[in-house]
Amino acid sequence: MLSAIPINLDKIKKENLDKEILRAGIIAELDAINLYEQMAALTENEVIKRVLLDIAKEEKTHVGEFQALLLINDKEQKKELEEGKKEVDELTD
Numbered sequence: 001m002l003s004a005i006p007i008n009l010d011k012i013k014k015e016n017l018d019k020e021i022l023r024a025g026i027i028a029e030l031d032a033i034n035l036y037e038q039m040a041a042l043t044e045n046e047v048i049k050r051v052l053l054d055i056a057k058e059e060k061t062h063v064g065e066f067q068a069l070l071l072i073n074d075k076e077q078k079k080e081l082e083e084g085k086k087e088v089d090e091l092t093d
Contacts, residue, residue, distance in 0.1 A: 009024070018073055019070060019073055022066050022073065026070070032055075033063070
């Protein structure tokens, strides 16, 4: 993983551990997406580019899986995500 997990998971309260594990998973997947898309942009080999972009797309699915689990396990996160979407909708209407 390119990014360091921003907190020491050993110091997390047991009731928050799953949420932090899911967030660390999201961070790892976003790192992977960035890496594969950057490498795809650098290569001139169309086969390698296509495979890298396909892998990046799979990683985006993984982000969605982790996010879905996080929203089940963190009601505040779900509420704030919905609030953020509402704010963007208001600014872009």
